[in-house]
Every structure is written in structure tokens, then in C-alpha cells.
Amino acid sequence: MSLKEACALDAADPLRFFRERFSLPEDTIYLDGNSLGALPRATPARIAEVVAREWGESLIRSWNDSDWITLPQRVGGKIAGLIGAAPEEVVACDSTSVNLYKALAAALVLRPGRKVILSEPGNFPTDLYVVEGLERLGLAELRLAEPGQIIGAIDANVAAVMLTHVHYKSGRVHDMAALTAAAQAQGALAVWDLSHSAGALEIDLTACNADLAVGCGYKYLNGGPGAPGFIYAAARHHAGLINPLSGWMGHAAPFAFADAYAPAPGMARMLSGTPPVLGLAALEVGTDLVTAAGMAALTAKSRALTQFFIAAMAEQTPALELASPADPCARGSQVSFRHPHAYAICQAAIAAGVIGDFRDPDILRFGFAPLYIGFADAWNAARIVGQIVASGAWDREQFRTRNAVT
């Protein structure tokens, strides 16, 4: 394997022109788009327009004149196109954690008499914490089953099976169709967290017959730090869908200022407070780029890229143990390795311009956002990490302070 080979793959990549649509520092190979997506070149101008013209000049009138008021539906509708949902099944709003709370509370009401939310240990922690929040109020009961035992753990007490489609640490992909069917066979609902797959991997919520889903706007959708997330509910559930966080923006007639709550039709009822306009405007720019590239092409590139990186790493750095599935179809757009000194290696790699991240206790994680990362990036990253591991240059005191943030 060689840089030449990598460059040839880049030259043949139908998505290669998308890299120019992102602002990336020149001296950096950014393999952390699974944590914070890169900045689209169009975003600064769009945000400047929202701030200076829409807010500064048109002021309150922009809720109508610039369609701020329908941003959650408009951006949600665009995200729907990336995850196999109908536009009216998704709204963009709040954080993933808050949306998950809504989805789970809605699931519990849709399945009265059942209190168990089934998940797996090691799921992204906020998912489990949100169930604990419902548990503390006496509304739910968290049950955990190891991945291989999830289906067997679904019984008549389970209101919802809640899983993250692509695991944040290993990149392992759950079989959405099979697990959804298994949940539904026991009368339970399937609630999917798409944070690590939306925008990186083809998802077909409709074909999988998913019930509810949430996802993140600041990873592969490139919405910027702390961008709003999104929430999906299959149209068949809309009539019975409740929002525990029933706020005025989810009201059927918010500007009638009626004392009594009446839910808006469809997903609009899943809105709570006033939409975060700056965050939604940035998320729209990022989402539009993903839409322009197309999920089929992105998925194909993601698999080829991560496969190429695994091969390059095996060649350059056999000391690192692969912690992600070897089968590209069983893997999201990231590759993780295990090493007892993963933290120090990660810090040394960052110092050398390769930004990946560390996950407790021994995981080195590299994300490959297929929209803007190429094969030469993968090859150079493997080479640099290989040199660091071989040289022992990571084993220095300066790399020992742990202050990593996802």
C-alpha cells in the first residue's frame, strides 16, 4: 500500500469535490468528524446573514419573513431524506438527550402497562442516563442486556428497546430491521439513536419499520458545536404521540395564547420552546451538503475509506488491536483500536496533526466523515500513528494530562 495508491483512490472518488466545501486547517488530518463535524465553507456567510440581516435588520419580523418559525420542520424534513423517513416525520430541535427523553416518554404512553426500557450496557451514556431520569420519576425501569442477548430479553414488560444504531466506541452497527422486528413481535417499540450513523451511513427507518428515533446534528450533519438534534416518529404513531415537554411551540395554535394545551398535528407537537435559530441555520447548511452528496455514495465511500485505513494500519502499526468490526457492513464510519497507552498515543497523534480521540479506558478512535476525508488522509494518518507507536514518542509526561472532550 502506498500514498500513490491512496491518491489514485481519491482521484477516482466521486465525492472528492465536497472537501473543498469545508474549511479544514491545512496542517491537520481531522479524524474526529464523528464527534464534531467540520465547518462548511458556506456556514459563516449564512450565519452572518442570519445575525446581521435577519436578526439585526428585520428583528421580530423574521419569524415570519425569514421563516424562522418553520425552521424545525424545514431542517427536520431535510434530515428525514437522509434516514429513510417522510419529511413530516422529523423535526429538528433541542439536544439529543432532551429529544430522547421525549421519545421514551412517548413510547411509554404508547405502551401503557409496560415500564421497561431495554438497552445494552456500554450504550452511549446519555442514553442510559435519560432512562434513569425517567426511572427516578417512577415512569420507567431500565433493563440492560448484552448485545447478543437483547432479543431474548424482550418480554411483555418491555415498552421500548432503545439502542444506538452505530456504537460510539467500536463503531459496531446494530441490525435495525431485525431488532425492530423482534421488539415489535413482543408488542414493544423500537427507539433508535442515530447519532453516530445519520449522515454517514444509509438508514431506512421506513423499511425497518422503526417506531421512534433521535439523532445528533453536530457530528456527520456538520451543524456546529452543540447544534440541535432531531426526533422522528413513524406517522402511524402520530395520533397517540405525546410530548412530555409540552411547550408553546408544540401547541396547535401557539399564538392564540390559550391556557389549555392542544397538541399540534403531527411532529410539530414534539417541539417545546422557541426554536434555536442560529443553531438550526447552521445545521441546515451542513445537512444540505450531506443531501447533495447522497447517502448511497457516502456509505460506499465510508466503507472503502475505513477498510483502506484498517489495511494501512495493519501494515504500519500491527501493535494496535482492531476494536471495530472487520466487516465494513457491520461498521459505522469510524475505526477504533485498543492499546494500553491509547491516551498517550492519541495525544501524540494530535500533536503531530492527526486528530482522533481517546475513549476510556484504552480506545483510540478515528472517525472518517466521508464527505471531506479522503484516502490520502487515511494513509498519512496510518503512517503518522505508526511512527508514533514505533518510536515510543508518545511515552512522554506532557501527553499524560487527560483533558479530552468529545
Next chain:
Amino acid sequence: MSLKEACALDAADPLRFFRERFSLPEDTIYLDGNSLGALPRATPARIAEVVAREWGESLIRSWNDSDWITLPQRVGGKIAGLIGAAPEEVVACDSTSVNLYKALAAALVLRPGRKVILSEPGNFPTDLYVVEGLERLGLAELRLAEPGQIIGAIDANVAAVMLTHVHYKSGRVHDMAALTAAAQAQGALAVWDLSHSAGALEIDLTACNADLAVGCGYKYLNGGPGAPGFIYAAARHHAGLINPLSGWMGHAAPFAFADAYAPAPGMARMLSGTPPVLGLAALEVGTDLVTAAGMAALTAKSRALTQFFIAAMAEQTPALELASPADPCARGSQVSFRHPHAYAICQAAIAAGVIGDFRDPDILRFGFAPLYIGFADAWNAARIVGQIVASGAWDREQFRTRNAVT
């Protein structure tokens, strides 16, 4: 009364230089800062820096290097200084509606065995809707009492008295100290919504012995459309404080990625998902301006301004009935009038450059953000509205389509 008199008052206004620190369209008198605060001149550059440099160049590293991770506490601490709270008693995050849900669920847990949330009819609707959300889950019971009967309606079933400090429609101020004491005398907590007072009116949560509070970032704090809100809990409640929306950012060690939730000490546990960085950065700029002006000076100017406007309107437009308290100490920074054709008059005023707003069914509302509105603005607005009412120019078909958005 005359424009000359208004100009003399402006010339003597110690806050007059703050107007230059806002971007306001030249042909507009903006009396809707109580709905969406104006754009601080410093905001576009600050947001551009966050987007282009912190996100675009430093990428994931900015969570540490640009202190994104402590934004909720930093901005919350600044807001604390405006509402008579200690810095560690406030965090900025989520929407007001979502924060209110957290505050009420926390209050219910702090007062086990009590389920009633007592409020008043005609409170800002989202406040009532949020209680309904808790009610639908069987966690709370909403009780309404007319303003004069609130104290009598507090009994041993009341977990919390939840009121908005300044009424969104009339501007009437509740006696925070007296109502808090009355709630506490019955063993209940006092939860205050400061949306229409924070940044416009002196508030002393500590002196009033308030228990919990929430407020809005996009009105008098000038944080921009859909800016994050804030949440306060008195330090004495921190040990027993729960967050129903327990997400990873409220965990004692978010980056340990532990399966079990352990709340962070103090208000950090009231965080849920990843902080909305763009919104918080804009909110910080707006809050800093309020801090620089000082709440005592702002309150004094607010009272003088609204008093002046009421007098000017009485002179120019006796047909409009005052719907706000006449006593400036019983009134927030807004003045409302009642008229059967309030909607059409409001639309005609907007067309003539005076932006106020309409509230169902017959309220014309004018907000006076004391940071950037002056006495000449008030005089000119009264003159223009007076002309519209006198001429009947508002009574045209074109002003009849109702599409106002708060």
C-alpha cells in the same frame, strides 16, 4: 409634552451611550425588545470568531481551548449577577420551556407527597402547558387561582407556586417576596419565571428567598432568536436537586462514560445535552451589555420611560385604554393598551415604523428595553400611534391578516 422635552430626558440619560452598542434599523422605533432583543453591535464579530476560528480552525479542541465546555456556567454566572443570585446558582442552557420542566420536576421531588403546581389563569401559556405535560405523566396536578386569590389557594397539597414575575401581556409585576413567603409558609416552593423581567428590572432572588427560577435569553438579555434560557436553584436545594432530563453534561464525570448516572455537584447537574455553543456565545455578548449598564440604572430608566410613554399616549391617543398598571413599581418594562381594533392598529403602526406587538384578543403591547430605547422614541411612537388611531388609517383590509409571531 414635546419632543424637546423627550430629547432633554435623553440627553440626561446616563445609559444613553448604550444605544450605540446596538444595531437598530434607522427608520424603525423598536418597541418589541421584550419579544426579541435587538442585535448588539459586538455580536456579529463574536459569532464570526466562534464559527470561523473556534469551530473552523480549532475544531474539537475548542471544547477545552476556547472553554466551550464551561459556557453554561460562565454565562449562567453572569446572568446570576442580574437577578440577585450567586454565580453557582445559575446555568444557561436549553429553552425556557425545557428548563421549567426541570425546575418543576425538581420541585415535586423536593416536596414528596405533594402534587399540585399552583399558577394563575392567563400566565404565559408555555408555563401552564409544561405543567400539563407533567400532569399527563401523572406527576403533577395543575391548580389555577386568580391573582388576588393565589395566597388563599396554597395548601398542604401544593408542591410549588409557579408564577411569571412580570406578566407578558399586561406587564403587571407580582410581589415576589410576599408570594414566595406565602408559598413557603405552607411548605411549598416558589418557582419564578423571569422571562419578562430578567435584564429589565431589578430582581433579588436571594433577598426574596426564591427556591427555583427560569428565564429567557432572547428578550431583555439580547441573546438572539431562540437563545438558550437559564435555570436557577437556591444553593440550599442543591443537595436534593434532581434533573429529570439527566443527560451526560449533567454527569459528575461526563468523559468517564460510565453506565450509571451520578449527578454533578451543584447546578451543573441541571445540564442535559451538549451546550448550544453559538447560542450561548451570542447570549454572553447580550448579557455583558446588561451587566455593564447595571440593573439599578436600567430599572430606573425603564420606569421613567414607560411613565413618559403612558403620559404621551394619554395626551395623543385618549381612545386607547391603558391595560398595564399605572404605578411604575407595579409594572415591568412594557406598556399595553386595549382597543377593539388592536390588531389592525398594531399592523398599521408596524407599517409606519413603530414595531410593537398584538396579543389576543385586544392588546397592543409596547416594550421599552431600557438599554437602547430612549424618550424621543417613546414620544415619536406615541405621536405615530396617535395619528393612526385618529386617522382611521389602520382600518384597511391589508392589515387584517393575522400572522403575528411573538
